[in-house]
Amino acid sequence: MKRLSFIIRTSSQLKLVLSLFGVVVCALAAAGQTTTTPAPTAAESAPPEAAPALSETEAAQRRIARARALAAIGKLAAAATELEALRASTADESVRDVSRVLLMSIFVEMPDYTRAASLLDEAFKARSTGGPDGAAAQAYFALAGQTVNAVRTHLERYRTFGLNVADNDLPAEANGDLEQLRVLLERVVENAKAIDGEHAGGANEAARGRDATALLEDAATVRMRVARHGQDRARWQTEVSEARQRLFASETRIASVSDIPRARPNAAPAGRAPAPAAGAGRPAAGQPDATSANSRTSTPAPGATPNSPAAAGGGAAADGSATAPTVAVGSLLTKARRRQSPSYPTAAKIARVSGVVTVFMLVNADGDVETIERADGPAPLQAAAADAARRWKFNPTLVNGQPVRVRGYLSFDFKP
Numbered sequence: 001m002k003r004l005s006f007i008i009r010t011s012s013q014l015k016l017v018l019s020l021f022g023v024v025v026c027a028l029a030a031a032g033q034t035t036t037t038p039a040p041t042a043a044e045s046a047p048p049e050a051a052p053a054l055s056e057t058e059a060a061q062r063r064i065a066r067a068r069a070l071a072a073i074g075k076l077a078a079a080a081t082e083l084e085a086l087r088a089s090t091a092d093e094s095v096r097d098v099s100r101v102l103l104m105s106i107f108v109e110m111p112d113y114t115r116a117a118s119l120l121d122e123a124f125k126a127r128s129t130g131g132p133d134g135a136a137a138q139a140y141f142a143l144a145g146q147t148v149n150a151v152r153t154h155l156e157r158y159r160t161f162g163l164n165v166a167d168n169d170l171p172a173e174a175n176g177d178l179e180q181l182r183v184l185l186e187r188v189v190e191n192a193k194a195i196d197g198e199h200a201g202g203a204n205e206a207a208r209g210r211d212a213t214a215l216l217e218d219a220a221t222v223r224m225r226v227a228r229h230g231q232d233r234a235r236w237q238t239e240v241s242e243a244r245q246r247l248f249a250s251e252t253r254i255a256s257v258s259d260i261p262r263a264r265p266n267a268a269p270a271g272r273a274p275a276p277a278a279g280a281g282r283p284a285a286g287q288p289d290a291t292s293a294n295s296r297t298s299t300p301a302p303g304a305t306p307n308s309p310a311a312a313g314g315g316a317a318a319d320g321s322a323t324a325p326t327v328a329v330g331s332l333l334t335k336a337r338r339r340q341s342p343s344y345p346t347a348a349k350i351a352r353v354s355g356v357v358t359v360f361m362l363v364n365a366d367g368d369v370e371t372i373e374r375a376d377g378p379a380p381l382q383a384a385a386a387d388a389a390r391r392w393k394f395n396p397t398l399v400n401g402q403p404v405r406v407r408g409y410l411s412f413d414f415k416p
Helices: 002-036 056-072 076-089 093-109 113-125 135-160 172-198 203-225 230-250 346-350 379-390
Strands: 326-331 336-338 355-363 369-376 397-399 402-414
Touching: 056 076, 056 093, 076 093, 093 113, 093 135, 093 346, 113 135, 113 172, 135 172, 135 203, 135 379, 172 203, 203 230, 203 369, 326 397, 346 379, 355 379, 369 379, 379 402
Parallel strands: 326 402
Antiparallel strands: 355 369, 355 402, 397 402
């Protein structure tokens, strides 16, 4: 009995000891957590700072860049949706113009000719609402020029896949696509004729008429490339020839310095230097009007050397006095004594517009640029190229020991 009592007491004491030990362990654990976990600092407890907000221009540039990326990887519908949303959400006309130019390329590439035609019609109807500087008209010329360029690019796909657009036995799908391209080009030609018929007088109207004629010539040249048959080709060849003749005729007119309009950012500027005593001569007979950047050459009349009297043109000044001869010399690059590189227009850079712009000009006997006659190439880059060309200086060209006026060109290659 005594032994049993001892065992019971011992067991109770052991339980008490174990219970106390457990309390101590829990207390130590709690203390350890308190001492090893530091309190959060004020910086850690503060909410994270918001990222700086983008400006409207930066946000638009990002959206345009994303749309370009989507188009580049073949997601044309997604790119078009992004650009349409951007046009609807911004009040910045330059952003809307860039978006519209990109959309035209995408619609032709998709292809979605209905939306492409709608875009062209929208810009054409708005061309007379651009204010005194004709911004809406400038935007139309940029879009119409991009339409022609997009059609060229689309036609290159045929060549890439070994197809000739002039073949008569193309599959029905290809013939249907080419027919819609013809309709789109003919719409550009009709619009150009309408604009050309609107200008009644004044420097701005005359310049716009020349731009319309240049656009007509460009669109008709591409339309001739996709002629349905020989008769159709002859019709468009006539359109091209007549447009070129009008362009040559317009180059003989020199405007007063007071009539110089503000340079258009999306088409060849029509600024003219003060009229000299001598009027500008026409190109020599037989001189070709090159239409590509690789063939911009001006040649004298057949059988004449560049510095011979047969190669020189002449005219009459306003007072009837005889003019100094004008010599066609082709590229003016080798005659340059002072050069000026063109700046890359921001809108064109955002839209990734690149290419060669050729500026045709008249240089006086002292080697100064007298007249910028026209510029050919991507429309958004033409004004920048023309502005740079005006600042070039050239060594005088001598004929029989006397300095003469010369007609030639400079080409500028824009790369983003």
